[in-house]
Structures are given as structure tokens and as C-alpha cells.
Amino acid sequence: MFRPLAIFIGTRYTRAKRRNHFISFISMTSMIGLGLGVLAMIVVLSVMNGFQQEMSSRILGMVPHATVAGVQPLGDWRPAAAAAMKNPEVLAAVPYTNLEGMVSIKGAMQPIEISGVDPALEPKVSIIGQHMTRGSLAALTPGDFGVVIGDITARRFRLSVGDKVTLIVPEASTEPGGITPRMQRLTVVGIFKVGAELDGSMGLINVVDAAQINRWSANQVQGVRLALKDLYKAPQVSQAIVAGLGAGYSADDWTHTQGSLFSAMKMEKTMIGLLLLMIVAVAAFNIIATLIMVVNDKGADIAILRTLGATPGQIMTIFMVQGSVIGVIGTIVGGVLGVIAAINVSALVGWLERVTGQQIFSSDLYFVSNLPSKLEGSDVAMICAAGLIMSFLATIYPAWRAAQIQPAYALRE
Template sequence: MFKPVPVAIGLRYLRAKRRNGFISFISLASILGIALGVTALITTLAVMSGFQKEIRDRMLGMAAHATVSGYGEPLQDWRHAVQVATGDARVIGAAPYIEKEALISGANNQPAMLRAVIPAEEGKVSVLPEKMVQGKLAELTPGSFNIVLGRELAMWLGVGVGDDVIVTLAEFRSTPVGGVQTMKRFKVSGVFEAGYNEFDKGLAVVNLEDLQRVLRMGEGVTGVRLKLRDMDRAFEVARDLAMKLKGPYRVSDWTQDNANLFRALKMEKTVMAILLSLIVAMGAFNLVSSQVMLVTDKQADIAILRTLGLTPGQVMRTFMVQGGLIGIIGTVAGVIGGVALTFNLNNLLQAIEKVFGIQLLPEDVYYITGLPTDMQAGDVVAIVCAALVMAFLATLYPAWRAARTAPAEALRYE
């Protein structure tokens, strides 16, 4: 099969045994450096994407994908809003809610978000009924003034099922003696564990009618929470619903409500990728060293090829082919290693824990029993492209030096 002369010579140099074993060692170190960097990048980004996905799934299991609320005032006609929302094929479920900041007092005091829901409807928009570890959400019956607390919140307050807590709200009500802060005694009827600290330590749930009565809101609610088939279209669906309702409504989605968290996670992933790419860059610098030494070692060969008619451009392409193949071999090896390591990471973690008798990820601290991974094709493609570009750039200077070799000077002492 016909091959261009630079490709044929470059492949020949790659396969040939080197007179200088140190050059071969440097080339092997270059391949291993690139492979190690690519492996570390793929595995690390897969783990960080896995943690991001785990956090998002746990958070959205309790939070709404989107909400439509009254603009500065309680939403009164929420039943019509729910009816319109459920008529949209993009919406899985819709339910009303009230949310207020409150101070909850038991043996200790702790600020928390007080959320009022309809227990029978809550399962349509969140996984709260499935996360109950004590009691049932259905026990939040109208008029019972029961309350369900997050596990960490209950422990911090020093209360359990059957105990009473005092809920203090920021709203004031007028009395003959002046303004009085709204306070109400609730009985703890259940405890939930969402596996996400923001909810386990900062959320309490009561019945919708009970909180309406305490706040004297009548039929008003804060808004309607939506669960969607495609969470990435949350803002679009909520905006369309607000337009159908034909009124001044405030629309928000999960990306807006948690923008700082996801921005921080994205920044952390980007910084980690930049830092780990330095390992690939180190392999590329080793490639520069090995190619420069190879060019020096092959001065006579280059001179002979030049006298046989090889142009400087062909000489340059010869060494670029060889250096490029080293980069490709290292990158392919790194991709294979990264994919294999990612898929077997939990097995490796368990083996390390068993050998050293330690627990790297305690479940009571991290709420997980293994490392979540989410290997994304886009990340792998970006890593492969970055590694190949670095390897290609690393071949330019040595190849340029080879092209500048003067045949007479190189053969003078041969």
C-alpha cells in the first residue's frame, strides 16, 4: 500500500530499535505521562459530574422543578392554576404550597423554612412521602397542627415524634395591646431524611390549611410547584403557564433558585480539569525532550535523506508523524485506562477499604455508600482533543530543528 515518504519514514523510526536507549526511555515516559494525565482527567471529571448529578437529583427530589407564584401577594385562584398546569403535557404534577421563614423551638432553637402542603398532592411534585423514616406524611391532617421535621433538624432541636415545638413566624398580627408576633404550637408527627443537608436540617412541613389558618390567608397560597418531564425546560414551561393564567405572576425554576450552588460546582470542575491537564502537559514536555534528542541522534540520517532529495518540509513532517503517533498512542491508552478505572472505581474503593480497614466515605457523613460517577461523552471528547493538540504542539519545535539541519555540517565528521 502506498504511503507518503514522511509517513513511511516516521513509522520506521517509531518501530526501529534505538541506538540510544535513553531516548527510548524518554519516549516511553512521554507515552505514560500523556496516558496517566488522560486517565486522571477522565476519571476525575466523571466523579465530579457524578457528584453534581447526585446533588441535583437529591435536591430536585424535594424541590420543585419550577414554581409560579403571586407577584407580591398570595395566589388566590391556585386551583385554576393547578388545573391549567396539569393540562400541559410537559407537566407531570402540580401542587400548591406556602413557604415562610420560621424559628422553631424545642429543647433548642433553630431557624428553618416552614413549608405547608397538601399531603395527598405532595407526592406528585416531590419524593417527601418516600423519605419518611418515622411517621407518615398523611398524618398532617387539617386541624391536627402536626409537623414533620428533617432528621438533622429534629436532632438539633432535641425532639422526637410526639413532642411539641413552637413555631414563630415573622408575621405580626394586630391586637388591642399592639402588634404580636405570630406563634403556634405544633406536634411532631414524623421525621424525614432526604439525604441533602439543606432539607434535613432546614425544612419543616405542615398541612396547608393549618398554616392558612395561622396566617389568616384565607384560600391564598404562596404559589404552585411543578414537576416536569424535562427539567431542562423548567423556565419555559413555567413562563408559558404564567402567560396562560393572564395575571402578574412570578416565575422561577430550579436553575435560578440554586444558581450559586451549580455555578460553584461548575467552577470547581473547571478548575480541577485545568489543574489535571498539567499532567498531560508534562507528558507533552517529555515528548519535546525525546524528539529533540532523537533529532540530534538522527543528524546523519537526516543529512542523507536531504541529499537523496527529501525537502525540509518533508523532513519536518517525518518527525511530526513520529511525535504525533506517540501522542496518539498515549491518548488512546489513557482513554482505555480512564474508562476502565471509572467503571471499576467503586470496586477499587471497596478493595482499598478492605485492605487498610478504613472507611473512605462514611454513609453517616456523606449520605452515600460509593463514589457516584457520570462519564459524559462531551468531557471525554474534550480531553482527547486537548491531549492530541498538546502532543501536536510538542512536535513542532523538534521537527522544525530537524528541517533546518544542514547536510554538509551533519556529514562532516561521519
């Protein structure tokens, strides 16, 4: 099979057993370092993708994707829900009323956000029913003033189903202070655990009870909360629905309440990716040292090739091929091993826990009980492309040095 001279000699140099074994060792070290760098980047970014997906599914499964609220309490929420359901991006629309205040137990207090919900409709827009550890969402019957609280709140105040808590919410008044506290006794009817900070800052009551606490009529609600097909279209979808409803409505979405958390996670992934890319860069640019030593070792060969008619461009291509082969092999091996490791990292951690008898990710300390991993093809392609590009760039200077060698000078040496 015909192969260009430069490719033939470049690949032959890569396979040949050199007289200088130190050069072979450095070449192999560069290849292994590049592979390990690519492997590490794939595994770490896959784990970060897994954490982001896990947090997204838990937090955004609990908080509203978007809300459409009335400026005044809505006496009938169904027309607003029907208008929202006409948008093809909306999966469900249910009533809600939010209350912000303090929960008090035996003199101890903590801030809490109480959501008034319809327990029959809430599973359409929330995953809370799947994460109940005690009690049930159906126990939120109108008029009983039951409350479902998070696991962190329950452990902090040693609460169980049937215990009583006091909800304190502010109320505007004509008194000199301007605000007076309003208190309501609630009974714990359920405890949920989603493994996020919401376990310590969120509670749920029946939407009818929320209306009574606000001193509204029983059928009045604050608005409707929406479940969407694409979370990242929440601002546009909610604004479009409000525009169709006209004056008297306002829109909100998860980017205002949880956007900073996910922006921080995205920034963290970017910065860690850049730091790991430096490892790949160090391994790739070790190829420079390898090729410079090869050029010095092959000075006589270069002179003979030039004497036989090889052009400087061909000499340069020979060493670029040799360095690129090192980069390609290291990148491919690292990429394959990285994909295998990223797919099996959860099983590997589970095996380590069984062998050592130690729980690495305890659900009492962390929001997750295992190491999640989500392999994305775009990440693998980007990492492998970065490794190949840096490996190729690392070959340019040594190859250029080889092309500048003069035959007479090299043979005289």
C-alpha cells in the same frame, strides 16, 4: 501496502531500538505521563459529574422546579394548576404554602422554612416520600399540626416522632415594632434524610394547617408548585404560564433559590478540569525534549535522506509522525483505562472499604455514602482531543529543527 516515505520512516523510528536508551526511556515516560494525565482527567470529571447528578436529584427533587403564586392567597388552586398542565413541559402541579420562621425546642432555636403540602399529591413533585427514615408523609393530617423535619434538625435537637416543637413565624402588626411573633405548637410525625443541607433547614406541614397559621380560610393556598421535564427550562416555562394566567400571579423557579450552588459546582468542575489539563500539557510537551534528542541522535540519517533527495517538508513530517505516534498511543491507552476506571470507581471504593474495614464515605459525615460517577462521552472526547492536539503541537518545533539541518554540516560532524 504503499505508505508515504515520511510515515514509513517516522513509524520505523518509533519502533526501532535506539542506540541511546535514555531517549527511549524519556519517550516511554512521555507516553506514560500523557496516558496518566488523560486517565486522571476522565476519572475526576466523571466523579464530579456523578456528584453533580446526585446533588441535583436530591436537592432539586425536594425544592420546587418552579412555582406559580398568587399576589393574594388563592381560594381555588385548581384553575392555576390546570393552566400550568397545558404546558407540555409540566409533569405535575400541586398546591403549596411557604412559611419562614424559627423552630424552638427547649429554648434552643434555628431558622427553618416550612412548606405546607398536600401529602396525597406531594409525591408527584417531590422525592421526600422515598427518603423518610421515621414516620410517614401520610401522617400530616389536617388539624393535627404535625410536622416532618430533616435528619440534621432531628439530631441537633435529639428529636423523635411524637416530640413537640414550637414554630415561630413573624406577623405584621400595627404595634410600634411593626412585627409580632406568632407561635404554633407542632408534633413531629416524620423525619426525612436526603443527604443535603435541606435536612437542616426544611420542614413540611399540611397545607390546611399552613393556611390556619397564616389565618387564611382552610381552602386557601399560596400557589402551585410544578415538576418539569427539563429543569433548565424552568424560568421560561413559569413565565409563560404566568403570562397566560394574567395579572395577579408571579413566577419563581429553582435558579433563584439553588442556582448559586449549581453555578459554583459548574465553576469548580471547570477549574479542576483546567488544572488537570496542565498535567496533560506537561506530559505532552515532554515530547519536545524527546524529539529534540532524537533529532540530535539522527543527524547523520537526516543528512543521508536529504542527500538522497528528501525535501525539508518530508524530514519535518517524519518527526511529526514519530511524536504524534507517541501522543496517539498515550492518549488512547489513557482514554481506555480512564473509561474503565470511571465506570468501576464506585465498585473500587467499595472494595477498598471492605478490604481495609474503614468507611471512606460515612453517611454521618458526608451527603453521600458512596463515590458516584457519571461518564459522559463529551468529556472523554474533549479530553482525548486536547491530548492529541497538544501532542501534535509539541512535535512542530523539533520537526522544524530537523528540517533545518544541512547535509554537509551533519556529515562533517
